[in-house]
Amino acid sequence: MRASAEGAGRVPVVHPIGAEGAFSWLWLIIALPLAGAVVLLVGGALARGALDRVGHWIGTGTVVGSFLVSLWLFISLLGRGEDERQIGQHLFTWFEVGELNVGMDLLYDPLSALFLLLITGVGSLIHVYSIGYMEHDVRRRRFFGYLNLFIAAMLVLVLGANYLVVFLGWEGVGLASYLLIGFWQHKHSAAAAAKKAFVINRVGDIGLSLAIALMFTTFGTTDFATISEQASGASQTTLNALGLLLLLGACGKSAQVPLQAWLLDAMEGPTPVSALIHAATMVTAGVYLVVRSNFIYELTPVAQTVVVIVATVTLLWGAILGCAKDDIKKALAGSTMSQIGYMMLAAGLGVAGYPFAIFHLLTHGFFKANMFLGAGSVMHGMNDDVDMRHYGGLRSFMPITFLTFAMGYLAIIGFPGFSGFFSKDKIIETALADNLVVGLCALLGAGITGFYMTRLMLMTFFGEKRWAKDVHPHESPSVMTVPLIVLAALSVLGGIMLLNDFIVDFLSPVTGVAEHHEPPLPAIVITMIVVGVVALGVAAAWFLVGRKEIARDAPQDVSFATRAARADLYGDAINDSLVVGPGRSMTTGLASFDRRGVDGVVEGGSAGVGAMSGVLRRVQNGFVRSYALSLLGGALLVVLALLAVNLA
Amino acid sequence: MTQYVVLSAILFTIGCIGVLTRRNAIVVFMCIELMLNAGNLALVAFAKQHGNLDGQIAAFFVMVVAAAEVVIGLAIIMTIFRTRRSASVDDASLLKY
Numbered sequence: 199m200r201a202s203a204e205g206a207g208r209v210p211v212v213h214p215i216g217a218e219g220a221f222s223w224l225w226l227i228i229a230l231p232l233a234g235a236v237v238l239l240v241g242g243a244l245a246r247g248a249l250d251r252v253g254h255w256i257g258t259g260t261v262v263g264s265f266l267v268s269l270w271l272f273i274s275l276l277g278r279g280e281d282e283r284q285i286g287q288h289l290f291t292w293f294e295v296g297e298l299n300v301g302m303d304l305l306y307d308p309l310s311a312l313f314l315l316l317i318t319g320v321g322s323l324i325h326v327y328s329i330g331y332m333e334h335d336v337r338r339r340r341f342f343g344y345l346n347l348f349i350a351a352m353l354v355l356v357l358g359a360n361y362l363v364v365f366l367g368w369e370g371v372g373l374a375s376y377l378l379i380g381f382w383q384h385k386h387s388a389a390a391a392a393k394k395a396f397v398i399n400r401v402g403d404i405g406l407s408l409a410i411a412l413m414f415t416t417f418g419t420t421d422f423a424t425i426s427e428q429a430s431g432a433s434q435t436t437l438n439a440l441g442l443l444l445l446l447g448a449c450g451k452s453a454q455v456p457l458q459a460w461l462l463d464a465m466e467g468p469t470p471v472s473a474l475i476h477a478a479t480m481v482t483a484g485v486y487l488v489v490r491s492n493f494i495y496e497l498t499p500v501a502q503t504v505v506v507i508v509a510t511v512t513l514l515w516g517a518i519l520g521c522a523k524d525d526i527k528k529a530l531a532g533s534t535m536s537q538i539g540y541m542m543l544a545a546g547l548g549v550a551g552y553p554f555a556i557f558h559l560l561t562h563g564f565f566k567a568n569m570f571l572g573a574g575s576v577m578h579g580m581n582d583d584v585d586m587r588h589y590g591g592l593r594s595f596m597p598i599t600f601l602t603f604a605m606g607y608l609a610i611i612g613f614p615g616f617s618g619f620f621s622k623d624k625i626i627e628t629a630l631a632d633n634l635v636v637g638l639c640a641l642l643g644a645g646i647t648g649f650y651m652t653r654l655m656l657m658t659f660f661g662e663k664r665w666a667k668d669v670h671p672h673e674s675p676s677v678m679t680v681p682l683i684v685l686a687a688l689s690v691l692g693g694i695m696l697l698n699d700f701i702v703d704f705l706s707p708v709t710g711v712a713e714h715h716e717p718p719l720p721a722i723v724i725t726m727i728v729v730g731v732v733a734l735g736v737a738a739a740w741f742l743v744g745r746k747e748i749a750r751d752a753p754q755d756v757s758f759a760t761r762a763a764r765a766d767l768y769g770d771a772i773n774d775s776l777v778v779g780p781g782r783s784m785t786t787g788l789a790s791f792d793r794r795g796v797d798g799v800v801e802g803g804s805a806g807v808g809a810m811s812g813v814l815r816r817v818q819n820g821f822v823r824s825y826a827l828s829l830l831g832g833a834l835l836v837v838l839a840l841l842a843v844n845l846a
Numbered sequence: 847m848t849q850y851v852v853l854s855a856i857l858f859t860i861g862c863i864g865v866l867t868r869r870n871a872i873v874v875f876m877c878i879e880l881m882l883n884a885g886n887l888a889l890v891a892f893a894k895q896h897g898n899l900d901g902q903i904a905a906f907f908v909m910v911v912a913a914a915e916v917v918i919g920l921a922i923i924m925t926i927f928r929t930r931r932s933a934s935v936d937d938a939s940l941l942k943y
Contacts, residue, residue, distance in 0.1 A: 820942030822874075822935045826865050 209492045209549060209710040212422040214286030214305055214359065220274040221285045224304050227264050227271075227314060228357065232350035234260035238343030250339050254332075257342030258325040261349055265318035272311050283308055283707050286359055286423075297418060305359035305422060309708045312556060312701075313356040313486060316563045320478045321349050323681035327571050328470040330677035331578065335468075341381060345474070348374030352479055356486060361410045361420035364487070368406060368451065371480045372399045378475060379467040391463035398460040402450015406487075409443035412436065426493035440494050441501025444487055445508065452484025452538050454512045459769040461535055462519065465527040469574030472527055477534045477570050478563040485538065485559055488545040489552050492709055496548060505546030506632075510639045513539025515767060517646035521653065522763030524752055525584045526573045529654050530566070533610065536643060537562045543640060544625045551628050552709035553702040558621035561692040565609035565618055568685035572603035575678055576658060579671040586657040587750050588666055593659040595671040598679045600659050602686035607655050609689040611648045611732050617692025619729075624696070627724050634718070641731055648735025656744045664750050850891035857884035869934045871923045875916075882912045 217224055238253050249256075275283055289302040325345060332338045351370025358364035380392030413420045416436050417428055429437065448454065453461035464476045475481070488495060488505060495502050516535030523529040537558070544555035577584060579596055593600040609618040622644060630637030665671070673679065695701045719727075752764075762768060817828075857880055864877030886905040893901025927933050 815943045818943045820939030822938075823866055823869075830862060830866070 209426070209496045210707060212284060212305070212307075212426040212493070212708075214284040214307070214423060215282060217285050217287040217304075217306070220271055221287070221306060223267060224271065224285070224287045224306050224357070225289055227267050227318070228304075228350055228353045230260040230264045230267070231346040231353070235343050235346035235350055238339055238346060242339060242343075253339030254325075254329045254342050257346050258322065258329065260346060261318055261325050262322045264349070264353070265315075265322045268311075268314040268318050271306065272315060275306070275308070275311055280707055292362070298414065300360065300362050300420070302363060303359035303421070304357045304363075306357065307708050308704050309486075309489065309556065310356045312560060312705075314353065316560055317349060317352050317356065317479050320563055320567050320685070321345075321474060323684055324470050324474040324478075324567065324571065327473075327574070327678050327681040328468075330675050331470055331574055332468065337381075341378075341468070344374055344377045344381070345470075348378065348475060348480070352483070355483055359422055361406075361413060361422075364490075365406060365410060368447070368483065369403065371475070371483065372396065372403070372451075375399075375464070375475050375480055378471040379464045381468055381471065382466070385466065387463075388466040391460075391466040395460040395464050398457050399450045402447045402457055405443045405446025405450070409440050409447065412440055412443065416440075422490070422493075429493050429497055432497075434498070437494060437498040438500045441491075441498040442504060444491050444494065445501060445505055448484030448487045448542070449508060450484075451487075452481050452542065453535050454484065454508050454539065454542060455515055456772075458512060458515065458535055459766065459773055462523075462528050462531045462766060465525070465531050469527065469570060469577060472531070473567045473570030473574070476531065478567040481534060481538055482541065482559050482563070485541040485545055485555055488542065489555055489709065492549070492552060495546075496710075502546050502548060506543060506636055509539045509542035509546055510636050511539075512536070513543060513643045514639060514646070515539075517643050517650065518763050519766060520650035521646065522760050524587050524657075526576065526586050526589075526654065526658065527570070527584055529586070529650060530570055530573060533647065533650065534562075534566055536647065537566065537610070540622060540625050540640065540643070543629060543636065547628050547632050548712075549710045550631070550712035551625070553705045554621065554624040554628060556705060556709075557695060557701050558618075558625055560695065561609065561617035561621045561689070564685055564692050565606040565689035568682060568689050569603055569606040569610070571678070571682055571685065572599050572606065575599040575674040575682065576603075576671075578674050578678070580665070581669050583666065583669070586654065587748060587752060588664055588669075589658045590661045590664040590748065591659070592671055596673050598673055598682065602679075602682040603659070604655070605686035605689045607651050609692070611651050611736065612644060612728065613732075614729060615690075615693070617689055620693040620696045623725050623728055626728055627721055630718060630724060641728060644728055645731040645735040648732040649739045652736045652739035653743045656739065657748060660744065661748060664748065847891065847895055851888060854884045854888040854891065857881075857887065869936050871926070871933045871935050874935055875919055875923065879912060879916070882908055 234257050238249065238257060242249055242253075275285075284305065284307040287304040287306070289304065292300045292302045294300070325342070328341065328345065332341050335341065348371060351367045351374055353367070355364055355367025355371060358367060376392050376396040379395050380389050382388045383392070410420055413425060416432050417425050419425070432440075446457075449457045461476060461481070465472050467476070495505070513536045516532045516537075516539055518532075520529050520532030520536060523532060541555045541559050541562070544551035544558065576589065576592060576596065576599060579592075579599075580589065583589075605616070609616040612619040612622045626637060626640045626644065629640045765771070861877045861879075861881030861884060864880065865874055868874055868877065886908050889901040889905045889908070891901075893899060893905075923933060926938055930937060932938075
């Protein structure tokens, strides 16, 4: 192992070698979905009828093609020695201004390889699913165009070899997310949610763009290779600032506290969008950014601590939201927020945590996409009703959806043997070894996860039927169930990535090799405790939800805690009172100052001049003799002035 | 010498007062001529004192200008009198605010 020879606990320098052979086709991975997006979005004007008929096949085909290329490259990468697993491809010079030279450079290494497989793999499945889900939507061609645009932007994000290319993809996924959340823009709530997501993401983007500017002034470039080499030479203040600014960017994209408020509203988009963008891929971009910037974070313990704090708060925050929501998609969104908190937590723990952050990211991508698509399938059968209080007893009516959903459920709560069990257990273990309080919070989060996911399962698939009268639940067509089955299989089997520590070793050229920390308790004991806590959560859900009658309308006489969680823990209220309200009063203040103050001075001044000239113009009275008198007066003044000067 | 300058000043003052107080355009005009000639007198007197011709030449110029002015001024007064049947300068006060 190369990295271990350099010393454990340090992150390796990014040092890509030139792309040759199979790897010279790297650009194709991005180009395929991009071409699909261009054809579907621009070509619609030329051949609307034909494209409307085959557009979804074009959209799906390009992503599947991209997946096949990714798979080919991944296998080629496995065939190479560890020293040769960072491959750079220079496409063209993006721009060149004075000292600045920014290239459109791609970097293919184990980290981006895994992301490519996740994005294009899960992306392909969701594209296939969308063919069925969006079948009756007249704008299906446009939907697939947007999905392709998103995939292309996300691939740019994870393949960029400098922060500016990453930023290009970063903004691209923000745009695609906006377009897709607001896809049903005729609904006021969807349009508002899209705008909210976009605006909150802008706050995060300020962090990333400032970080890029700071890199330019400090290092003169944003290339990963140069920065990872020179980062240790920068001042501690600069490194702290870089770490915190990058974290701000990550918070926006990954819905971490305090920029979390947009994610639950983003569920207004079509369900495949929620699965692809707001669960499996885009929201993990923040985790990617932190792991990718490991060469900065390893040098700034301050920023790492802040990452851990933010992540811990978020994982509990999201879990609490998930407990109170009756909207199935919002409950899942709260769970997403919480799980990304786990990934962020692992990323904040440094070298020991990076591989597990990515591991949990991948398994979460599988089981959360699975569950979101399952929720979509349920909604499909229930006339697009999202209220779990109107479900109940669906397991016998939607057997495939139920079984696949159950696989995702067992994976997310961490049932032994399922993928989420391995990934979450590793994160809790690492957290406990690092800091007891953080570890206990992560443990508590696992218990709450068990509670809210069990509640969701019980309310949806078990118990009495609480359907509306005109609903006839039915299983979805196979174009929707096949992706569910594949994702369910991945949710079950995702844990094999940890076999023989494969993922840890595979990622070590990027994330480094951890020093071995002895956890406070033997690993097997920690695992048993985690399983015990989860079992407690499940049991609590059974006693609090499963054994009781569930009202069709949400009861209002509930405890303060439930009310708070239903109101998103007052996230919107906090934003309103801290940012929106002051901002609004500032603008009204500025507007009234402009009207009264600035306009007052200008208009008052001109009115004064007007009035004065009205008085002065009376001098022009038409009487020649008065003119003569003023002439005489003037002449006398001149003479007196001359005399005064001469005599003085 | 002093007498000439004093006389010039007296004539100029008379002309000034005439311009300011009289209403008849012809009289005002005559007063202007009086002021001009008062100026001429002073110029000639100073020329005599300094023993050169500068002042006298200036006086000639003033006379020429005064003659030209009389031609135009009287013509204007005649025209105003024809249209308004009045030679009062106060009556011709249309050009004002």
